[in-house]
Every structure is written in C-alpha cells, then in structure tokens.
Amino acid sequence: MDKLKQIFGGDTRQLGMIFALVALILFFQWRTGGLTLKPENVINIFQGNSYILVMAIGMVLVIIAGHIDLSVGSVAAFVGISVAIAMRDWGLPWWGGILFGLAIGALVGAWQGFWVAVVGIPAFIVTLAGMLIFRGANQAVGKSLTVPVGKDFQVIGAGYLPEVGPNTGYNNLTLLLGLLLCAAIIGGTLRTRRNQSKIGAHLEAGWIVAVRIGLICVAIMAAAMLMASGRKGTSLPVSAIILGVLTLVYGFVATRTIIGRHVYAVGGNRQAAELSGVRSRRINFFVMMNMSVLAALGGMMFVARSNASGPFDGVGWELDVIAAVFIGGAAVSGGVGTVVGSVIGGLVMAVLNNGLQLLGVGADQTQIYKGLVLLIAVAFDVYNKSQGRRSIIGMLMKNSGGGGRAAAGDTEGVKQQA
C-alpha cells in the first residue's frame, strides 16, 4: 500500500477527484454494458464537451481572481453568429472566420474588463448586463435565424485527424500524438531529475519514477489506441486537441508565469497584493478579457460542431462552465483553483451526463443528479477545509510540485504554533 502511495505521489486521498472520475467511468462502463469506453463514445464525450471545458479554463482564472462571468454563453452565441454571417456574406475563409471571432471576443472582453477593472463595477453586475447585451446582439445580428457554416470551419468542432500512412487498423496520427506525448513526459522527467540532482534536492527512488512513468505512458497509449480505433475516419477529435493544448498552456500560465501568480495574489488578498506591487486593475482586465476570448473560441467550436449558429446557442452555458470550475476545487471567495482541476471537474460532469444518457435516464433526472454532484463535490471540499485539509483538487495539485496552487496548508489539521 505504501508503495502504491509513493507511485501515485504522496497521499492516496489527494487523488480523490481523479479517482472519482475513474470510478464514475468504471461504474457507467459496468452499468451500460461496456458502452462508456467504446471508442465512439469517448470521442463523443470530448467532442460534446470541449467547448464547455475551453470556457471553464477561462472561468477558473476569473474565479481565482475573485470574480465571476455570467455572460459567457451570450458572448459565445454573439461571436458564433457574427462569424457565421461574416463567412457567409463576406466570404471569409475558415481561418479568417476564427481570427475574426477571436478579435470580437477580445473587443467584448475589453468592454467588460473596462467596466470591471477601470470603473470598478462588480463583475457579477457587468456580466449580468453582458448576458443581456450580447444575447440581444446575437439576435440582432442573426435576426434570430440559424446560419450554417462551411465544412472547413466545422473541423474545429466536429473534425478528426486525417488518415495517413499505412493501414494499421488505427488512426496513425492519433497514435503518433500519443507517442510524442510519452516521449515529452519521459524527457521532461529526466530533465527535472537532472536539475534536482544538480541543486541537491531530494530525489525520488528511481524505481518509483520508472513505475510511475511506465504507468503514465501505458495510460496515454491506451487512451490513444482507444480513440484511434474508432470508426474509420474518426480519431482523437480536433476539439479535444484544442482543449488539450489550451489546458497545458493555461496550466503553465497560471502556475509558472508572473501574470498567473498575480491572478492568484489578487484573488487571495487584493490589498496585500497591491501592497506587494501587483497592479490589480491590469489583472482584472486581463482575466475578464481572456474569458471573453475563450468564450468566443468555445462559441465557434460549438457552431462548428452544430454546423450552424442558432439563436439559442449559449443559453445556460455559464452554469455548466461555473459548475465545472467549482467541482474542480475553486473557491467562491477567490484565490483558489486550478486549470487542470476545472477541466477534470468538467469531465466529471460530462461523463455523468453521458452515462445517464446511455442509461436512458430522462433529462429531468439528469439535471437533479448533476445538481447533487455539484453540491456534494463542493460540500466535500468545504468539509475537508473545515478539517484543516486542503480541497481535494488543492491537495492534488499541491504535492505535484508547482503543478498548481490551492489553499496552502497541511493535512494535519489546524494547529497554531506558539
């Protein structure tokens, strides 16, 4: 058992959220008679939720900084319709449409950031207004009609990697990506170990690292083979690749860059951050603007997946996005949360939704279960914190060495020292 803990990196409890996700997958795998882990279904889960998860990445930064954004659904819908119409009427190519959409997202974000950061109106109010404004803008621009988008554009929401190379019975590019990721992880770990030994830091036993990396690579390759073995023409979906890249990039930004540190500082204690030289207005502006850019991307991914932009796109998305972030361990009061945690939180919701649909559970009950899961996840966090422990995700990220940041502390309960 101890060895197991060492392999997984510290306390088993710290992996609570991931174990919950795995347990959920296994449960549904059993209940649905193996449908959950069918290649098509795994691909569907990613394709059907990537746009929400992309927005969750933006939302977690907003929530860490102590704000909230209620307008993401409306902004996504507004950008979606604008891009669809621009491509249809002005003949923009697909890449032009994406750039155009991101630019609109940036403008919308600058607008909201201005009110939050410069004028100082609470983000709740600004984005509540934004929710109305951009919903109206969506209907005004689209005249409440459904506007289709071209095949090229659909790739970012519904596309797959092409089939290249010999017929191996798998999608070759998906396998290649898996191999590259494994190589990167092995390389990265070796480099870290070299650095650690250089500065004389404590080194983990070689066999533990080897077993861990072995397991990781097996997992990656299993996932890659799973998704590569779907129906011919399918593979790891493009939307999942976008999500993966954004998760890595934003995970890095949040934990390893100055701006990321400042976001946590502003959310943790704004006054203290300001007195430490953090320009909190810039940070607030950045998180709000970034959120709208990602909402724009999410909106476009949805339009691509739907092959068309409709007048009711984005209704209620903010709730899914915010739920993902809170299940992922963020705190309402700010300062706490991780990008990876939010993506995992969103996946928990996605797997739950998918599993219940596979079981044929009605939409009414599905909503009840989703509500309960949100409540229980957050209650579990609150309970853990009241016991002086970190939030599940917080604990998870903490011991993973710079992987993330959450309420710091220790697991041995609140003990004030003299």
Add this chain to the structure above:
Amino acid sequence: MRVVTKTMAVAAVAALALAGCGRSDDGGSGGGSGSGSGDKFPADSLIGVSLPQKTSENWVLAENLFNTDLKAAGFKPDVQFANGGVGEQQNQIQSMVTKGAKVIVVGAIDGSQLGTQLKAAKDSGAVVIAYDRLLLNTDAVDYYVAYDNFKVGVLQGNALLEGMAKKKPNGPYNIELFAGSPDDANAKVFFDGAMSVLKPKIDDGTLKVVSKQTDFKQVVTQGWKAENAQKRMDTLLSGNYSSAPIDGVLSPNDTLARAIITSTKAAGKPVPVVTGQDSEVESVKSIMAGEQYSTINKDTRNLVKATIEMIQAIQKGQEPKITDTKQYNNGVKVVPANLLEPLIVTKENAKEAYANDPTLSKLTN
C-alpha cells in the same frame, strides 16, 4: 506537466485493460449509403427517439406513445427530451448511436444544428427519420414524417376567409398577419400556405392589411412566445385600429391566437376571426365559447402511428409509405416525406373531430 502526468497515472489503471483493442473495420457500419431501403435489422432492435424541450402537451403525449407503442411493436425504445437545448440534443443523438440504435427519430430543436451527429448516426448504419420538423443542411436524413404543414397554412387561410364571410358577407376586410418563430423551419411553411390563399385576395383588395406588414420577417413571433404576439398585437391595435374595425387575424397556432384575442379584448375591440393550430385545451374551450374561430387538429396519435409504421416497414426491408418526393428540400437533398392530412376544426365540426380524444371530447358537448 506533472499534474497531467499524475492524472494519466491513474487513468492508466482504468485504461490498461483496453489497450490492444484495434479498430473494428467489420460490418454494421457499412450500409450508410443514403436510402435506407435495403436495410433489415432484428425486430427487437433499439429505436432512439430524440425530442426537443418538454414544452407542450403534444410532446409529452408523443413521449408516452413512442414508449408504449414501440414496445408493443417489439422494439426497444429510448425516448429522451433535450430540455437543456441543442447541445444536449446533440449529445443524446450521439449516445443513441453509441447504444447501437437502428433507427433514430429526431424531433429537432433546431433542424440545422444536428449535422455532425446525424452524420455519425448515418455512418453507424442507422436510419434517420425527421419527426414533425425537417432536418436541414444535411444529407444524413432518410425520411420525414409530419403533418402537411403547407396544407395547414392553406386551411388556416381558408378558415380565415370563411369565418369573416360568415360575420360580414362582403369585403373589404381588415386583417393582420402573424407567423411563428423564425428559427422553426415550419413557421415559414405555415405562412406560405396561408399566403397562397390570402395573397390573391390582398392583391385584389378584398383583404386589407392595415399595418401593411405582410412580409414573413415583419410578422414573425420570436420563440413562439405568447407575450411577443400579445405585445405586437397591442402595438398594431393602438397604431392602426383606433377607429377602424379589425375583422380577422391569421394566427399560426393556438397559443398565439389566445394572446391575440386577449390583446383585442384589452383594447376594447370585438373579438375578430382568429385562426389557430394544435387543438390546445384552452383554445378548444375558446372555440366552443365562440371566441377563437378555428384550430387545426394534428393528432399526435396519428403522427406517432405513422412513424412507427415507417419503422416497421424499414425493419422488414420494405419501402415505407411516402406521399411526397418533391416538396421538402432541406438544402442538400430532397427528403422523401410521409405527409399526414391535417384537419381544420371549427365550432361546427368539433364534436366529430375530437370524438377519439379522451380529453377534448369532453369539452365539445
């Protein structure tokens, strides 16, 4: 980086067992070539039915009928509502594909936003039937089952003329036009059907649209919402009918018809001739009370029955009943359709029309 790696470490445990299962290039997915005519599948197969938001009695009734009648026919039904919107409906259809549904019946929230999922359904070999609402901009739809919506409009137009003639034998008549929600593909069809009757009369001066709003885009009712229709009617009345009488209003459905009647009553006007559709309980009451003039009976029972007959035919490898092969072009292909005849209902024929309906028959005595 290490966070991700750790995530993967756990996933490994779950995924280990799956490694090595290669792509299954075998059958089952080969037949997705367009027409579903050659398909034959076991009589106890899974049939997926994806319905839109649970917003009206008709959809609830359809849910019940699909569940019981598909079961009675020997199939395994999977009937789901998409209360959460288009995204949820997309995921539902994907789940049905995963579960191996042989036929997927889709009552779309937005007929043009399901292309990706329908393609996946097609690729898996399933037959896709558009139920009540046409699926647009996709070649992955095999059949369409619906009431003849153009006919609905024609009947509404005729009823409007007939009702006004009963009250006042000779024109000109002052009328206003209402259409449904622009995001519902059927709304335009209803309107076009009605205008095929009304347009000539407007042109020859028998009918006078006082507000001059005769274009579809001018007369739409966003989201089929009663409040929007009521607001528009209020505005029309105060702007155009302060002195002139209003004789008739073309309303695409019952909910809007009642909103229009409410608005005229509030303005102190006599209730004009108002058409409707759907045979909602409140509107049938209104018709019996002499307020709303007409509605349309598109009995959900018949529609579900026709759909299930179609499924049975497909299962046996027979050609299902098709009544129209020209009219319904979804932007990519012409969808073969089985169109059911709608029935116009006024106070005169209400008793016979609803004789088979347990709820409505009580209201017509």
Add this chain to the structure above:
Amino acid sequence: MSDNGTILEMNGISKTFPGVKALSDVTLAVRRGDVHAICGENGAGKSTLMKVLSGVHPHGSYEGEILFEGAPVEFRSIRDSEHAGIVIIHQELALIPELSIAENIFLGNEETRRGAIDWVATNNRARELLARVGLSEEPETPIKNIGVGKQQLVEIAKALSKQVKLLILDEPTAALNEEDSRHLLGLIRGLQARGITCIMISHKLNEIEEIADAITIIRDGKTVETLDARQGPVDEDRIIRGMVGRSLESRFPDHTPNIGETFFEVHDWTVAHPDVPERLVAKGSDFFVRRGEIVGFAGLMGSGRTELMRSLFGHSYGTFLKGRMVLNGKEARLRSVPAAIDAGIAYVTEDRKVLGLNLLDDIKTTTVSAKLKKIANRFVINERSERQSAEEYRKALRTKAPSIDYGVAKLSGGNQQKVVLSKWLFTDPDLLILDEPTRGIDVGAKFEIYGIIQRLADEGKGVIVVSSELPELLGISDRIYTISEGRITGVLDKGEADQETLMRLMTATSMKSRAAERAEAAQVAADTPDTTATDGHAEATAPEESAWTS
C-alpha cells in the same frame, strides 16, 4: 450584595488563546456609580478582559469567576450580558450606516405590536433616548448622515434603551475631535449622576485624569494595580509609570549603530483621507533617515503614522496633496507601489493577515511575491530559483517551518512575520518601513526580529520602525519621531528619549477646531498643482547588492 457598593468583581480571570496567554489571573473590582478607567499598552489584555466580561468570550472559555451585583454570572453570549444590564460599546462602532437612528437603536430589540414594527412607538422612544444623550436629531435620520461624534452618542442611546447598569466604553474618544470628546465626557458624567456605572478603556491619559474615579492598570495580561482617584488625585505620570513600569534590559540584542549619511528625506508631506477630502491624515510632515539608522515613529492608534508610511510607499493610501521625497540624493516621485519597490522601498504592513499576507499561499510563493521578475525569465518563473531564494531566506531568518511548501496560514505569528520580512528583503530595499513589526508576537520571536532589524541597519539600509509599544521603540531606535493627529510633534535622540516624554508628545493634541482644519485642507488643495499629471517613474539609483541574497 457582596460589598457595600461593589457592582462588579472579576476574580482570577485567565484566558488563553492558542499559543498566547492573553490574561493571567486578572482581578477587577468596580464600585457602583464610578467611572472606572482601564489603562494599559496595546496588547496588554484590556479588550480581552472586556470581551470576557460581556460574553463575547463565553463562559467556559476562560478561568476565574465574575460576580455581578453580588451574584456569580456565567455569560454565554452578548445577549446574556445585555440581559443582565451590561452593555459594551466597541471601538469600531456597530451601527449600520444605511439605517435610521431609530432603527439602529432598536436593532435586534424592535418595538413591535402584534408582530409588526410599531414605528410611532419606535420613533417616540428613540426621541426620548436621544434627548437623554443630548441629541436633537430626528430619529428617521440615516446614521451615515451624522458625524462620528454623534454616532458615538447614538451608541450610548442604544445602550440606554437596554436598561443598562454597567456601560463599557472601549476607546470612546479615539475617533473623536476635541470638541466631541468633551461632549462625550460630559455625557458620561451625566450618566454617572443617574447611577449608571461606566468602565472606560482609553489611551488619552488627560481624559482619564479628568474623569476617572478609579483606574486599573493592566500590563502583559496581569493586573498591576488599581488607583483610587477618590482618595486623592492621580496624575498622568503616575499612570504612565504603572503602564510601562518594567525593565527594558535584556529584551533587545546588544547593538552598536553605525550611522552614515542621510539618504532619505521627506519634506512637507501632506495627504488627505481617501474618502473625506477635508480630513488631513498627514500634515506637512518633515523627516529624514540616515544609512544604518533605525528610526522609530511613536504615535497612538489613529495618529496618522500608518497613513503617512503607506502614503510614502507609492501613494498607496489617501490622496497625495503635496510634499517632496528625496531618495539617494535625487527627487523621487513614486506614484505606485511597483515604482516604490523598484526604487528600493519596502513596507511591512501593520496588519499581517489583512494587508501583508495571502493566507492561501505557502512560504515559497510568499517570499518571492513582491519581486517576481527577479526570478523570472521575462514572464516565466524559474521554479528552481524560486525554491533556492525561498530556502535561502528561510535559513537566513531562521523561519521555523517543516519546509518552504508549508502554508503561511499555519505558521505562528513570529514565523509569519519572518516570512513577510523575507518577502521584502527579497526586493533588495534601501529603506525598510516596518509597521508594528512585533505585534502579536511572543517575546522570544520579538528578540529575533529585533536582531534582524539591527543586522539590516548594519548592512547600511535605513529602517523605519512604527510602533505603539514605547519600550520597543526605546530599545531599538537610534532616533524617535513622535506623531499625533497627523503631525510630527517632536524628534528625540536615543539618549534623550524616555517613555514619559514620548507619551506626552504623542498625546499632544492641537486645540484647533474642525473648521480651522478644514480650511487648512482646502488651502492646501488649492495650492497644489495637479498631482496626477506627471508619471510615476522612480528617479532613484539602483538598489545595492544585498548581503542577504549573496
């Protein structure tokens, strides 16, 4: 009745907070009808004692017994003590600004008739109560529309509405001007005439001398003595001696200062309150700091010492009106905190938990947080340098923690303060401003902090120490400025300073009226050219290499 005319007895009261013994065997006896003053330095335990008495710290969380009107009482909440007739008015007023005077008076104690609030009765009773405290305001007036002095009186009216027998006032005049203070003291006398006993905590010794019938002095959580003013007058010097009477030796490390040339000067520094533009929190302050010098700033709470320091630190408090700052021989215009940090100024805040730390952080992230670019390659933080730096400072300051990944929230006060010091030393400052650097820290850790301060001075840095603890200032400062009501009232060299002198300078109140002060503020504002036009770049030389990071 245990005794003829003793209303309250507190015997052997001890109260322990995690790691700190706040009260130890405190005894207090109050005669019926007296104004009984409680004196002591900040942190001596006065407020804790009053919280024990009023049930804020419930029975069972302390040791000892309380006798009220002769009978033992066990209060479990403020409601219990109010029920018995003991009402406490806290230093921070507990009034709701948006509600009316009458609503505030009867908050939680509403006049109702059949479940609904009876507004007629409420306003009538409120009017009576206001008359008793000498206010003629309409009961419907919102609290936010009346001044602080009158708000204090409303608090007393609220207490009267509760049939108070024993009224506790915690620093009632701290926020009031001279005129309002006089009025309040008069009112307390009036209450006394009606048989209401008052316990008053105050730092203003002249007021105590004037009004108190008895004075209990508390020091380090223990009762020192009770002086009876009815037996003969007690003067300020007598009280001060009681408050500070302890030896100062051995509390501070031995240190021989090595003072260089002046490198930091402030001239005519004038700052207005951020919300109340006519209130000046710094009035034409002039002072300087030399290299290697530890300069103390002595002032009571609310004297403007913190406001002055924060204003110097990149204008992070108040509205800057005028003044000049010279750093390393050059005029420095530091209009933002980042500019101040870059110029080599560090400010360690008075309130560690609210202003100084992000309690969600760990030691490592806190240590580097004020100058991330030092360990970053453009935007990306080098985690290796981060760990190395944090480890270095942890060792240098001997912060006691299992590792640099340990959360700061879990550290003791002394170690938290060391982490905050690490954070600021990491910015390589020339001038360190330390605001109450040892508040809430036990004696051992204080000694270590003093040692650190002295080492910093020996490295040639200038250090400003702001403190309300006079022994501390006398123990470590080379020179001490006194500050009162936003004005620097004196400067004393180490040799000539003693507590009595300092206390006198710190409590020196100007007799200027509010109106005159407002006129002065308006004058300053009119004289000052637009201060927002110029940009905020520091014009200071680069900070020198510090021994702390080498």
